Amino acid sequence: MVYSKQQKMTNAIIFIILCIGAVFMILPLLWMISTSFKNREAVFALPPEWIPKDFQFAKYVEIWTAGPLMSGIINSLIVAITVTVIGTLTSSLAAFAFAKMRFPMKNQIFLLLLSSMMIPYPAVMISQFIMFSGWEWVDTLLPLIVPGLFGNVVMIFFLRQYLYSIPNAIIEAAKIDGTSYFGIYARIIVPLIKPAIAAQLILWFMGIWNDYLPPILYLNSPEIQTLQLVIANFNASYAIQSDYPLIMAASVVSLLPILIIFLIFQRQIIESVAISGVKG
Amino acid sequence: MKATSDIYQEGNASMVKKRSNLYRKEKIYGFLFILPPVIGFLLFTLYPALYSVYGSFTDWNGLGQMNFIGLDNYKTLFTDNFFYTSMYNTFFLMIGIPIGLLLSLLLALGLNRKIPGTTAFRVIYYVPVISSLAAISILWQWAYNGDYGLVNQFLGLFGIKGPNWLANTATVKPAIILMTIWKGLGFSMLLYLAALQSVSRTYYEAAELDGASGFSMFRHITWPMVKPVTFFLVVTNIIGGSQIFTEINIMTPTGGPEYSSATVVFYIWQKAFENLQMGYASAMAVILGLFIFIVTLIQFKMNERSSFDMD
Numbered sequence: 377m378v379y380s381k382q383q384k385m386t387n388a389i390i391f392i393i394l395c396i397g398a399v400f401m402i403l404p405l406l407w408m409i410s411t412s413f414k415n416r417e418a419v420f421a422l423p424p425e426w427i428p429k430d431f432q433f434a435k436y437v438e439i440w441t442a443g444p445l446m447s448g449i450i451n452s453l454i455v456a457i458t459v460t461v462i463g464t465l466t467s468s469l470a471a472f473a474f475a476k477m478r479f480p481m482k483n484q485i486f487l488l489l490l491s492s493m494m495i496p497y498p499a500v501m502i503s504q505f506i507m508f509s510g511w512e513w514v515d516t517l518l519p520l521i522v523p524g525l526f527g528n529v530v531m532i533f534f535l536r537q538y539l540y541s542i543p544n545a546i547i548e549a550a551k552i553d554g555t556s557y558f559g560i561y562a563r564i565i566v567p568l569i570k571p572a573i574a575a576q577l578i579l580w581f582m583g584i585w586n587d588y589l590p591p592i593l594y595l596n597s598p599e600i601q602t603l604q605l606v607i608a609n610f611n612a613s614y615a616i617q618s619d620y621p622l623i624m625a626a627s628v629v630s631l632l633p634i635l636i637i638f639l640i641f642q643r644q645i646i647e648s649v650a651i652s653g654v655k656g
Numbered sequence: 657m658k659a660t661s662d663i664y665q666e667g668n669a670s671m672v673k674k675r676s677n678l679y680r681k682e683k684i685y686g687f688l689f690i691l692p693p694v695i696g697f698l699l700f701t702l703y704p705a706l707y708s709v710y711g712s713f714t715d716w717n718g719l720g721q722m723n724f725i726g727l728d729n730y731k732t733l734f735t736d737n738f739f740y741t742s743m744y745n746t747f748f749l750m751i752g753i754p755i756g757l758l759l760s761l762l763l764a765l766g767l768n769r770k771i772p773g774t775t776a777f778r779v780i781y782y783v784p785v786i787s788s789l790a791a792i793s794i795l796w797q798w799a800y801n802g803d804y805g806l807v808n809q810f811l812g813l814f815g816i817k818g819p820n821w822l823a824n825t826a827t828v829k830p831a832i833i834l835m836t837i838w839k840g841l842g843f844s845m846l847l848y849l850a851a852l853q854s855v856s857r858t859y860y861e862a863a864e865l866d867g868a869s870g871f872s873m874f875r876h877i878t879w880p881m882v883k884p885v886t887f888f889l890v891v892t893n894i895i896g897g898s899q900i901f902t903e904i905n906i907m908t909p910t911g912g913p914e915y916s917s918a919t920v921v922f923y924i925w926q927k928a929f930e931n932l933q934m935g936y937a938s939a940m941a942v943i944l945g946l947f948i949f950i951v952t953l954i955q956f957k958m959n960e961r962s963s964f965d966m967d
Contacts, residue, residue: 387769387770387771390769390771391771391772391773394763394766394767394777397763397781398776398780401781401783401784401838401841401842402780402783403806404795404796404806405783405784405787405795407799407806408795408798419804420803420804422809423809424804424806424809466692467693469689469692470692472689473685473689477682477685477686478679478686479682479683479686479687480683482686485690485694488697489694489697492697492701492702493952494948494949495701495702495705495945495948495949496895496898496899496944497899498899498901498924498925498944498945499705499941499942499945499948500700500701500705500708500941501704501928502704502708502711502928503707504700504704505718505929506718506934507703507704523696525692525696526692526693526695526699526700527692527696529697532693557681557682557685558685582786585788586787586788586789586790588788588789588905589901589902593929604788604790604791605790607790607791607794608794608906610794611794611797611906612909615797620798623794624794624795624798627794630788631787631791634786635783635786638783639779642778642779642782645786646779646846649843649846650846650847650850651850653847653888653892
């Protein structure tokens with residue numbers, strides 16, 4: 377295709393529009409970072425200082441003592457890692473069974489599991505809360521961890537789709553060789569679908585890391601709260617004192633891990649989202 | 657076992673026995689592998705969902721006895737102005753869905769052309785999507801600050817004196833809509849872009865030979881090809897939009913001025929966990945659940961009819 381002068385012009389205009397759009401997307405985040413390096417007076421400077429004259433790192437030191445930020449990070453890591461590691465194992469095993477094994481009622485059971493996508497969390501949260509409080513799980517991380525260990529329907533769904541592209545002959549051959557089903561899963565299935573598993577695991581990890589509603593229901597004590605609750609509490613308690621640099625510094629810290637994961641795996645994440653439509 | 661004998665009727669007896677043994681093993685392991693998600697579904701989704709339905713017919717307060725009170729909760733709901741307000745607010749906030757989809761389609765059309773830096777654009781537009789909603793809400797609450805917020809400072813450049821966005825009944829909803837559009841833009845854009853890239857160039861080349869204009873190519877090729885994605889995005893956005901909570905809880909902890917930013921889930925949460933009216937809150941949760949159930953059913957039905965598939 378030969379590009380005419382007019383097309384080049386159009387592309388240039390579109391490029392400029394996309395640049396303006398990108399500025400709007402990134403500006404609030406840059407402002408967040410800029411605020412976090414300001415002193416308390418510079419926050420109220422008019423016109424605003426984008427690069428603070430008095431560049432302060434102090435808030436990044438203060439946040440660790442101003443609230444349970446460290447324990448928040450640890451709690452979030454405990455929940456997200458336990459759930460994604462074990463949940464991915466159970467989900468991928470189930471996906472393997474649904475895609476490649478024969479047993480009665482397979483499709484009916486699969487449809488039943490899929491139907492859980494129609495039931496929103498707010499519709500079950502009250503009963504779940506009463507159930508977990510009966511087990512004395514309130515104010516522990518268990519209500520956030522245990523349900524996830526049993527697997528994730530979305531992940532099962534997409535891994536199952538992915539597994540259909542793997543020829544049955546490979547599995548039949550392994551069966552004839554006397555490989556156990558767990559052996560087939562571990563030595564044949566997992567290596568073949570590793571990229572899909574990894575992408576789904578990352579998306580799930582980000583989803584759990586960013587979760588807010590379940591933690592706010594269950595976690596009361598400051599030392600047991602996950603990171604998102606901790607920064608929300610920073611916001612609630614320090615906004616009155618207008619300590620915005622402190623709030624923004626804590627928020628930046630909470631965003632960083634996910635941002636780093638995203639920048640490293642952006643190609644895989646974006647590809648996987650485009651295929652599956654899962655936001656994480 | 658019956659199915660096995662049907663399948664393997666032919667062949668000699670020992671063969672049948674061996675194969676049926678193999679099949680039995682496969683059956684057992686198959687069930688074993690799907691057992692965890694099935695237990696998880698029954699215990700953590702189905703049972704609580706049914707219990708919520710039951711609870712909605714009682715005066716459940718989470719502590720004492722549950723007394724059956726029939727449809728009383730539902731009757732009270734119909735006269736509860738807070739419920740109507742929260743429903744109205746929830747639907748009002750969905751105005752952002754068509755605006756966001758239109759913007760993201762335009763962006764995707766732009767990115768689908770041969771221009772430099774497409775990867776960088778994709779990453780930048782996608783950063784708000786992966787960012788935590790709590791942090792984003794905190795950031796925007798500060799950006800909407802009446803005196804020193806980013807939004808009003810920007811408007812100040814044009815000589816406009818912006819309001820205290822989150823403290824005004826007239827501006828709190830548009831403010832939240834703007835934020836949700838900003839946060840969701842990258843996701844819709846990405847799905848649109850994937851759909852656009854799957855459209856074969858030959859359609860456009862053929863249309864060009866026929867002398868079709870740019871707009872009619874969009875109208876007759878692009879739009880029908882991205883229709884399944886549009887539909888998917890509308891449905892998932894409605895499902896997500898009907899459950900908005902975090903933004904409201906952080907940006908307007910009391911539900912906004914005159915309750916003007918409180919959503920259904922926010923009201924359910926308040927009733928259940930602050931007022932301990934769990935039966936009443938369950939009735940609302942059941943209505944919300946039914947709404948989402950119907951929207952999902954429509955999606956399934958439409959998908960069956962649609963000639964293009966998502967995967």
